[in-house]
Amino acid sequence: MNYPVWYLPAIGGGTLIAIIAVTHVFISHFAVGGGLWLVLLETHAWRRQDKALYQFIRRFARFFVFVTLVLGALTGVGIWFVISLVQPAGTSALIHRFVFIWAAEWVLFLVEIVAITVYLHTFDRLPARRHLTIGRVYCTASWLSLFVINGIITFMLTPSAAAPTSIADSFFNPTFWPSLLLRTCLAGLLSGLFVSAAAAFWTDRDLAGRLTRITASWSLLALCGALPAGYWYLRSLPAPVQSLVEGASPTIVRTLAVGRWAVLALVIGLLLAVWRPARIGKPVALAGLATGLVLMGSFEWTREAARRPFVLHGSMFSNGLRVDRATADPFLPDIPWSRATSAGRELFKFQCYACHTLGGVNNDIIKRTRGMDEATLAAYISQLHAIRPFMPPFMGSDEERRALATYLTGLQPRPAIPASNLLQSGSLP
Numbered sequence: 001m002n003y004p005v006w007y008l009p010a011i012g013g014g015t016l017i018a019i020i021a022v023t024h025v026f027i028s029h030f031a032v033g034g035g036l037w038l039v040l041l042e043t044h045a046w047r048r049q050d051k052a053l054y055q056f057i058r059r060f061a062r063f064f065v066f067v068t069l070v071l072g073a074l075t076g077v078g079i080w081f082v083i084s085l086v087q088p089a090g091t092s093a094l095i096h097r098f099v100f101i102w103a104a105e106w107v108l109f110l111v112e113i114v115a116i117t118v119y120l121h122t123f124d125r126l127p128a129r130r131h132l133t134i135g136r137v138y139c140t141a142s143w144l145s146l147f148v149i150n151g152i153i154t155f156m157l158t159p160s161a162a163a164p165t166s167i168a169d170s171f172f173n174p175t176f177w178p179s180l181l182l183r184t185c186l187a188g189l190l191s192g193l194f195v196s197a198a199a200a201f202w203t204d205r206d207l208a209g210r211l212t213r214i215t216a217s218w219s220l221l222a223l224c225g226a227l228p229a230g231y232w233y234l235r236s237l238p239a240p241v242q243s244l245v246e247g248a249s250p251t252i253v254r255t256l257a258v259g260r261w262a263v264l265a266l267v268i269g270l271l272l273a274v275w276r277p278a279r280i281g282k283p284v285a286l287a288g289l290a291t292g293l294v295l296m297g298s299f300e301w302t303r304e305a306a307r308r309p310f311v312l313h314g315s316m317f318s319n320g321l322r323v324d325r326a327t328a329d330p331f332l333p334d335i336p337w338s339r340a341t342s343a344g345r346e347l348f349k350f351q352c353y354a355c356h357t358l359g360g361v362n363n364d365i366i367k368r369t370r371g372m373d374e375a376t377l378a379a380y381i382s383q384l385h386a387i388r389p390f391m392p393p394f395m396g397s398d399e400e401r402r403a404l405a406t407y408l409t410g411l412q413p414r415p416a417i418p419a420s421n422l423l424q425s426g427s428l429p
C-alpha cells in the first residue's frame, strides 16, 4: 500500500465518488447529446425560417454552455480531486497505462470549449452554414471525448479477454462497443429531457408544445436503443460479473430495482409527452429530468458495484491492494502509513473502508456485523472472498484477523441492562 487513506468513516469515499461522479456523468452526457440538439434544431429553424424556434435555440445555447462548461468543468475537476484521494492506487495505475489517451481527452475538451464558446457568440454574426459547422465541430469533439473516456472506464471492468499487452487491446476491451452504444443512447435520452425541461419554461406555449413532442419522441427512441444496448453490455461481461449483476450482489439487486422503476416512469412520461405535449408543465418536465438522473445513477452504481471486489478487474482490489499479494503475510508491517494505536482500526481502514462505513448510510459495517460474536466474525473474515465473492480476501496474519474482529465487535452497541438487574446486583456499572 503506497498511499495513506483519506479516512471519513461516517461518509465513505465511495459515497463521495458516487455523488460527484453521478452529477458529472449526468452533465457530461447532456454535453454530448445537447450539442446535437442545438445543431438539429438550428438546421430545422433555418430550413423553415422559424424565428420563434431560433430565439429558443439562442437562449437554450446559453443555458447549455452554463451547465456544461461551468458545472461540467467544476464536477470534472471534482472527480479528479475525489478519485485521486479516494482511489490513489487505482488512479495511478490507470494513468500509467493510458497517459496519452488522457492527453487526447484534454485536447478534445479544449476543442469543445473553444467551439461551443464561438458557437454561442456568433449567433446572427455568421452565415447559417458556418455557424452550423462550428456546432458540428463541437458535436464531433464531444462525442469523441465520450469515445475516449469510454475505453478507460470499460477497461476497469473488463481489462480484455487475454492479458492486455497493448494499449489498443486495453482500450478496445470486450465492453467497449456495447458501453459506447449504451452511453450514446443515454446521452440522447438525457439531453432530450433537458430540452423538454427548458421548453416547459418557455413562454411561447405553442412552440413549447411542438418542442416537447419532438424531444419526447427522440428521447423515447433513444431509450428504446438503450435497452438492447444495456442487454448487449450485460452479455459482454465475464460470467462471474454477470452473476453479480443478475442477483449475487444484494447492492446491485436494490440498485437495479430503482433503475427499472425509473425506466418505467420515463416510458410513461415520454408517451404522455408525445400524446399530450400541452400537459407537460414545469413540475412534470423537472420530474422527468430528476428521473433521468436516477436512471443514470442506478446504471453507474451498478457498473461500479459489478466491478467489486476490484477497482481494476483482476489486478487490483477496491481497497487498492494488488491481487498477487500473499494473503497470509502480516499486513500492517508493510504499511508505512498505519498508526500503531489500534491494529483493528488500521486494518479496517486499509482493507474494509473502501466499501464499508462506520455508522454511515452506505454499507455500515456495524450493522453488517450485528449479532456476530468475536469468534464467528474472525472465522467469517478468513472466508470473506469465498462466502461473498464481491469482497476481497482478508490480507494479514491470524493475529491481525482476530484484532480486526475484536475491533469490529467492540463497536457494537452494548445491550441496555434492565434497571431491575442493576438493583438486584446492587452495583452500578
Ligand code: HEC
Binding pocket: 250, 251, 308, 309, 310, 318, 319, 348, 351, 352, 353, 354, 355, 356, 363, 368, 369, 380, 381, 384, 387, 388, 390, 391, 392, 394
Ligand atoms: C469491495 C468492497 C468490499 C470490501 C473491500 C469489503 N466488503 Fe464487506 N461487504 C461488501 C458488500 C457489497 C456487502 C454486502 C452488502 C449488502 O448486503 O447489501 C458486504 C457485507 C459484509 C458483511 C455482512 C455479511 C454478509 O455476508 O453480507 C460483513 C461481515 C463484511 N462485509 C465484512 C467485511 C470486512 C471485515 C472487510 C474488510 C476486511 C470487508 N467486508 C471489506 C463489500 C465489501
